[in-house]
Amino acid sequence: MSAQFPVARPRRLRRAPALRRMVAETRLAPADLVLPMFVKEGIAEPQPVASMPGVFQHTRDSLRKAAHEAAEAGVGGIILFGVPAVKDGAGSAADDPDGIVQRALRDLAADLGDAIVIMSDLCLDEYTDHGHCGLLTAAGEIDNDATLERYASIAVAQAEAGAAVVGPSGMMDGQVAAIRTALDGAGHSDVAILSYSVKYASAYYGPFRDAAECAPQFGDRSTHQQDPANAGESLREVFLDLDEGADMVMVKPAGAYLDIVRRVRDAVDVPVAAYQVSGEYAMIEAAAEKGWIDRERTIMESLMSIRRAGADITLTYWATEAAVLLASS
Numbered sequence: 426m427s428a429q430f431p432v433a434r435p436r437r438l439r440r441a442p443a444l445r446r447m448v449a450e451t452r453l454a455p456a457d458l459v460l461p462m463f464v465k466e467g468i469a470e471p472q473p474v475a476s477m478p479g480v481f482q483h484t485r486d487s488l489r490k491a492a493h494e495a496a497e498a499g500v501g502g503i504i505l506f507g508v509p510a511v512k513d514g515a516g517s518a519a520d521d522p523d524g525i526v527q528r529a530l531r532d533l534a535a536d537l538g539d540a541i542v543i544m545s546d547l548c549l550d551e552y553t554d555h556g557h558c559g560l561l562t563a564a565g566e567i568d569n570d571a572t573l574e575r576y577a578s579i580a581v582a583q584a585e586a587g588a589a590v591v592g593p594s595g596m597m598d599g600q601v602a603a604i605r606t607a608l609d610g611a612g613h614s615d616v617a618i619l620s621y622s623v624k625y626a627s628a629y630y631g632p633f634r635d636a637a638e639c640a641p642q643f644g645d646r647s648t649h650q651q652d653p654a655n656a657g658e659s660l661r662e663v664f665l666d667l668d669e670g671a672d673m674v675m676v677k678p679a680g681a682y683l684d685i686v687r688r689v690r691d692a693v694d695v696p697v698a699a700y701q702v703s704g705e706y707a708m709i710e711a712a713a714e715k716g717w718i719d720r721e722r723t724i725m726e727s728l729m730s731i732r733r734a735g736a737d738i739t740l741t742y743w744a745t746e747a748a749v750l751l752a753s754s
């Protein structure tokens with residue numbers, strides 16, 4: 426008799442692709458994705474990043490082409506990182522109007538206008554010869570407040586070059602307030618801040634430091650980035666940034682910190698971004714290259730998981746490819 430069999434049958438809704446699609450709780454869309462891109466000064470050809478197959482340090486021209494492809498695929502935004510030809514203690518190229526990022530931002534703003542959201546990462550580590558995210562004291566420690574003045578100036582230079590959103594990633598205390606004040610004072614009150622509010626001191630950034638040529642020459646980033654052991658302080662970081670004027674907040678890395686993405690999503694009412702970082706990318710690419718996992722399925726599952734955890738926006742090096750796959754599925 427039927428009573429001896431289970432009454433509830435969740436499997437009924439899993440029977441066929443159309444049914445599964447109809448009842449899916451989470452959907453990915455190209456517009457939610459942001460592509461991080463690298464532009465390097467003084468190269469004639471795009472340079473592949475060894476630890477990130479498929480990712481390049483772009484020339485200004487190849488950057489324009491790749492950004493155009495992203496926009497065509499419906500990707501929501503791009504975030505730009507610059508690699509200058511010359512680095513110094515103050516990271517002078519970061520706010521030079523003729524610095525590589527400012528030039529590239531002007532190219533992209535002219536080419537793409539509002540077709541895609543143009544964002545720029547705002548930090549000093551790609552520009553300093555010591556590879557740290559801020560100015561150093563004589564003792565070799567990062568001087569928080571002196572660094573804020575640099576960030577304020579970089580924000581204005583990036584806004585002037587055409588960034589619609591700036592993304593401070595240096596984890597200095599007070600950085601959002603300093604940047605907001607500077608932007609408003611320079612007539613850029615419409616430029617938004619996507620704050621890397623929750624940024625862990627993570628081993629998953631390894632390949633990025635090849636791509637951006639910004640590995641610290643001594644020490645590490647644990648005095649300013651968060652300890653992977655801590656969850657609660659993430660909310661404190663988020664609320665501080667919102668008080669200081671952040672328009673959107675980010676959690677980084679994504680995959681190993683999905684619990685944090687969920688906590689933040691439940692605690693705030695602004696858009697929440699998550700950054701699927703270079704190490705997450707490299708691990709999947711490497712395992713797929715060995716034939717140990719199905720590359721496309723793993724990529725899409727990783728992106729779905731980040732969205733399911735609560736991210737409204739996902740930064741991913743697969744943004745263009747994933748957008749194309751979504752359009753064809």
Ligand code: PBG
Pocket residue numbers: 546547548549550551594595629630631632633634646701702703704
């Ligand atoms: C700092 C910055 C880093 C990343 C983005 N912005 C590196 C760091 O904090 O050491 C890492 C991104 C990635 O790993 O993909 N400017």
